[in-house]
Amino acid sequence: MSVIEYDVIVIGAGAAGLTAAAWLAEQKLRVALVTAGEPTACLSTGCIDVCSRSDQPLHGIAGLPDEHPFHRVSPETLKQALEDFRRMMADMDMPYEGTLEENRLVLSAIGTFKTTCLVPATMHASPQSDEEKIHLITFTGLKDFYPGYLLSRLRNASFSSYDAGVSTTMGIAAHFEDRAFLETFLLWLERQNIREDKIAFPAVLGLESSSFVLNQIESRLERPVFEIPTLPPSMPGRRLFNVMKDHLRRRGGVIYWNWPVVGVEKSGRQIEAVTTEAQGRPNSLNARAFILATGSFVGGGLYANRDRIVEKVFNLPVFAPENRDDWFEQDYFSMNHGIGQAGIPVDEAFCPQGSPWNNIFVCGSILARTETLKNGCGHGFAIATGRAAARSCLERLK
């Protein structure tokens, strides 16, 4: 039984899927997005890594191996996709800073620096060296954020601790949404006589109102303030996801939560519908085309058996290093594990290679040879391929 017919169904609610779905909805197509759960994007730092292997993202992309899927995205599409992303975030009062010309650094919770391209405005003032004079604010009892790590690596830093009455990032962020709490906190902060040039916070400055909270602190203390991304629950990741999904909905897209695809209806060379096991009876959704953006292993798009790797929705042919011994290196922390290449190989139109279906398009980290960690191809890659796959899908449907 299928009730509603869509033009396109996007599977996966990460940055790639949400970008593809929102763009297609903007083109006046009937779009539904189905997702097994919330995406790993919620756990991310919220930073948009385009290609972090060199100081300049475009340079980095040019230097990627020939078979890397980033080469399937034209520079114009990449530029347009990121510009649209920035506009969307600014419109929803969650502005991003940075440019495609140059990468930048953000300070991590252990005092190291991460290379990225676009950052939430709350991380705009993040230091670019370990020399800068920084005062850290932490919260009494806050788990997963230890100023000691930062102090040991930053030469000119000190810290103070505020008792927010709760000891979780979620709880503190919810408190910052409360104006009375913010005011009490600001008065305390003013009494600390901070001498350093910048003030750093773990990323807990509110959920919906982070821009407002940041501005309030900056104007009262008269110096730059920035957030340091934390372990999950990660507020910047959650803010990013919330804005992207609201944007999709405002464009008319429909989202089905907790809708893991368990079955597929086919006819000829076309996928006709995807099915989930709802409470009671199977529930299926029809569409003319499907965009697969289910992510890699952590996201749940790929699953490794002992002998081979499977793509979980359509059982598409998967590329992986042939010899299982080449999946992993000896060093656990290596960025270069062979398994990072696993994924779906696609043609110029982002259609899976060697698959019998002609109405599936693939984007995001499930693409073969992405090597997200090694190349620093994160949300930026997802947004760009999401846009490119959506465009190619639209052309096919015309």
Place this chain on the structure above:
Amino acid sequence: MTFEHCIRCTICVENCPVFRVQPEFPGPKQAGPDAQRFRIGREKSIDDWVLLCSQCKRCEMACPCGVEPAQIILRVQQRYGMEHPHSPAHLLFANNYYLSALGSMTAPLANRIAATKIGKKILGQMGIATYIPFPKFSFKTLSGEKKTRSRGNRKVAFFYGCFINFYRPDIGRKIIRMLQSFQINVVLPPQVCCGLPALGNGNLALARTFAQKNVASLSNYIDAGYDIVYTCTSCGLCLLQDYQGILEIPEAKKIAENSYDLHEYLLKLIAEREISPVFREVNRSLAYHIPCHLRALKIGYPAADLMKRIPGLDVAILDDACCGLSGSYGFKKTNEAAACELGARAVSLIRKTGAEAIVADCGSCRMQLSGLSTMDAFDPAEILCESLGIRNKK
């Protein structure tokens, strides 16, 4: 999926409305899969904070690994209920069905008492919160309705649920009229409370008794060719999920396979070209608060699809916030503060849309949101009826 599939990613925690505002609650990850490892022995459960979970199921909707934290917690709540004496509030709300039956029988009196200062004081003494007005009992319940006449070939057995039966039978009557206007034959099968309030208050045995009665009745109707249509999303979730799951009712699968949300059912009939309603213009701007349990049904938002077809109607969909009441959860003194704070957030999101009224499938969401905002709150079926020109006889 078992608790062992949890990868500790904390996405459930980010989605937990209670965790946001109630520091005593350790969140779905800790209360569910994390603590589950320690619950295997025969020791008595001492974690009273499991009762702070409101069973909104948002954690289950968000989990990328298919773990069901709320389900784990629900089972611990039942175990806690078996091992500890029940508070007066828990006892009363578990037996809400009998209480409401009594309330409706004595409606003029019961409503007056509940609204007085002394009435409120007594409720307060029993641990019951009175920050929003108690719903008014209706003297003429839906269950007392005369048999309706058969018209077409389609046969529907309407599971109306306690809220409509005892408090808003007028909505129930409109729904029946609407179905009849599509030449559908509607009957009201013998039914009792779905059992969810009993489950929510740690009374597994009572919930099972209710479920068995309902299944025995509904099963006969299914055999006779009826589709079951429910309108309360929480009743629906209980019928579809809990009867098969925690309550382990034989034949529950049959009920689940043949039960439909009202709006899902209308969309199905439209898709099958059995009905083709002509929606007339309704000039309203509404904020559609999606009940948590509608999300949990995994059927999308069918009422939103229907309302989209109504010319002139402007509907903003809001599914990020729980109203905080969660059935009888917020009516307990211990949960009052959390319920108020969550409700205030939901109301502020609604106000941001600039809508003039609220629409929500769930009676208790409407109660909470209109109580806190003083805005009107409608059932989506009321909006459909308005558009279709269906009114109750005076």
